[in-house]
Amino acid sequence: MxxxxxxxxxxxxxxxxxxxxxxxxENGVERISSGELSSRMSVTASQIRQDLxxxxxxxxxxxxxxxxxxxxxxxxxxxxxxxHNMIIIGGGNLGQALANYVDFEKRGFYIKGIFDVNPVLxxxxxxxxxxxxxxxxxxxxxxxxIQIAALTLPKSKAEEMTALLVKYGIKAIxxxxxxxxxVPSDVLVENVHLSESLMQLSYNITRYEKEHxxx
Amino acid sequence: MxxxxxxxxxxxxxxxxxxxxxxxxENGVERISSGELSSRMSVTASQIRQDLxxxxxxxxxxxxxxxxxxxxxxxxxxxxxxxHNMIIIGGGNLGQALANYVDFEKRGFYIKGIFDVNPVLxxxxxxxxxxxxxxxxxxxxxxxxIQIAALTLPKSKAEEMTALLVKYGIKAIxxxxxxxxxVPSDVLVENVHLSESLMQLSYNITRYEKEHxxx
Numbered sequence: 001m002x003x004x005x006x007x008x009x010x011x012x013x014x015x016x017x018x019x020x021x022x023x024x025x026e027n028g029v030e031r032i033s034s035g036e037l038s039s040r041m042s043v044t045a046s047q048i049r050q051d052l053x054x055x056x057x058x059x060x061x062x063x064x065x066x067x068x069x070x071x072x073x074x075x076x077x078x079x080x081x082x083x084h085n086m087i088i089i090g091g092g093n094l095g096q097a098l099a100n101y102v103d104f105e106k107r108g109f110y111i112k113g114i115f116d117v118n119p120v121l122x123x124x125x126x127x128x129x130x131x132x133x134x135x136x137x138x139x140x141x142x143x144x145x146i147q148i149a150a151l152t153l154p155k156s157k158a159e160e161m162t163a164l165l166v167k168y169g170i171k172a173i174x175x176x177x178x179x180x181x182x183v184p185s186d187v188l189v190e191n192v193h194l195s196e197s198l199m200q201l202s203y204n205i206t207r208y209e210k211e212h213x214x215x
Numbered sequence: 216m217x218x219x220x221x222x223x224x225x226x227x228x229x230x231x232x233x234x235x236x237x238x239x240x241e242n243g244v245e246r247i248s249s250g251e252l253s254s255r256m257s258v259t260a261s262q263i264r265q266d267l268x269x270x271x272x273x274x275x276x277x278x279x280x281x282x283x284x285x286x287x288x289x290x291x292x293x294x295x296x297x298x299h300n301m302i303i304i305g306g307g308n309l310g311q312a313l314a315n316y317v318d319f320e321k322r323g324f325y326i327k328g329i330f331d332v333n334p335v336l337x338x339x340x341x342x343x344x345x346x347x348x349x350x351x352x353x354x355x356x357x358x359x360x361i362q363i364a365a366l367t368l369p370k371s372k373a374e375e376m377t378a379l380l381v382k383y384g385i386k387a388i389x390x391x392x393x394x395x396x397x398v399p400s401d402v403l404v405e406n407v408h409l410s411e412s413l414m415q416l417s418y419n420i421t422r423y424e425k426e427h428x429x430x
Contacts, residue, residue, distance in 0.1 A: 011415065011418055012415065014414070014418070015408070015410065015411035015414040015415065016395075016408075016411065018414065019393070019408075019410075019411070041395075042395075077418065077421075078414045078417055078418045078421070079417040079418055079420055079421030080414065080417060082421070084417060084420070092312065092315075093308045093309070093311040093312035093315055094308070094309070094312035096308040097307065097308035097309035097312055098409070100307075100308055101409070101410075103393065103410055104410065104413065107410065107413070107414065107417075108417075109413060109417070147420065148416065148420075171420070171423075172416055172419075172420050174412070174413060174416055178234070178318065180231075180256075180257075186423075186427070188416060188419045188420060188423060190412055190413070190415050190416035190419070192407070192409065192412050193230070193231075193234075194313070194316070194407065195230065195234075195316075195318055195319065195322065196230035196231065196234070197389070197405055197407050198319065198322070198324060198389060198405070199229070199230040199233065199293045199295065199322065200226065200227070200230065200405050201363065201387055201389055201403060201405035202293055202294040202295060202299060202322075202323075202324070203226055203229070203292065203293045203294055204387070204403045204405070205294055205299070205362065205363075205386070205387050205403060206292075206293070206294030206297070208386075208401075208403060212401070
């Protein structure tokens with residue numbers, strides 16, 4: 001496949017394509033035109049063609065897209081054909097919610113352990129995933145070849161923990177703490193800032209109300 | 216303030232400005248130049264000036280930005296100066312995690328109730344927020360003037376619940392279910408698709424590994 005710079009906007013849409021194609025496969029659909037895919041996804045057909053052309057196309061004139069093939073190719077681009085070992089830092093509600101997502105495993109993300117400082121949680125497990133204390137963190141990351149750490153800690157503890165994770169060799173952090181982490185350039189961070197998402201909604205509500213004043 | 220179309224990219228950055236300005240205020244900083252704000256936020260100074268110019272500026276040459284004023288103005292743009300009543304649909308780990316976020320209240324989002332179908336949860340509460348059964352949903356939305364519903368249900372139940380919420384008058388849905396909701400045009404949806412965020416991370420890991428092969 002040709003290598004070139006792909007825009008962030010395209011990359012952001014890929015997981016959504018992947019999800020839709022997965023649903024089509026589950027429903028036994030073998031091929032689909034960009035037009036059909038477009039009406040399902042509320043994206044224009046030309047946008048879809050353009051997006052997928054970034055990866056060398058996959059479509060055939062008059063045939064459309066082979067659903068399974070496209071699904072697998074997008075999966076490869078997203079790195080979902082590889083196994084990613086993951087830990088969750090923080091055994092609170094959010095950490096447990098993540099541990100309960102079975103879908104992650106289907107996509108190649110294996111949650112190997114949950115870490116917390118609360119001794120009450122020691123020895124417990126969530127969906128068979130054991131909760132460890134922090135003493136075990138360094139050896140666990142090494143022995144279990146952990147690549148990704150999901151950070152579900154309060155903001156106040158997130159920085160210190162990030163320094164520790166980086167020191168122990170973690171290369172990718174899925175950050176739920178409401179703070180921008182300061183990491184070396186070889187450590188990747190993906191943020192999920194829930195407050196900011198809620199503020200987007202609030203912005204849209206405010207704009208909508210301005211545009212549609214109640215009579 | 217002048218009304219014009221503001222790009223989605225700018226809107227997406229506003230909550231982050233808001234967060235940084237809030238932190239500056241907490242630290243007693245009264246004014247800041249776009250240069251200083253830029254180095255803290257890893258955004259270029261010209262980007263910051265350009266973004267804030269969308270809202271009529273706020274900055275003064277040679278003075279910089281008044282932190283409190285800018286914070287409050289961005290807050291107004293984001294609708295955070297108003298009170299938003301909210302319910303959480305789904306009393307599982309994720310629903311409980313959301314109910315435990317005290318930060319939401321500071322931003323004007325008041326979680327009034329949690330709804331679930333599981334009778335075991337009936338009468339329980341999370342941080343003082345009562346868990347109700349669905350029978351109460353319609354009257355609760357009306358009596359408590361609920362504007363936003365956070366949807367933390369499995370995908371299989373999300374569509375049916377959305378139809379119900381829309382019928383009962385909910386105008387904004389904060390959707391955590393891994394599905395694109397089909398709603399009337401006057402209902403706003405903000406999605407938090409956790410799997411897709413994890414896929415972005417996986418994409419970046421894959422790309423990084425390609426660009427930096429281990430020797």
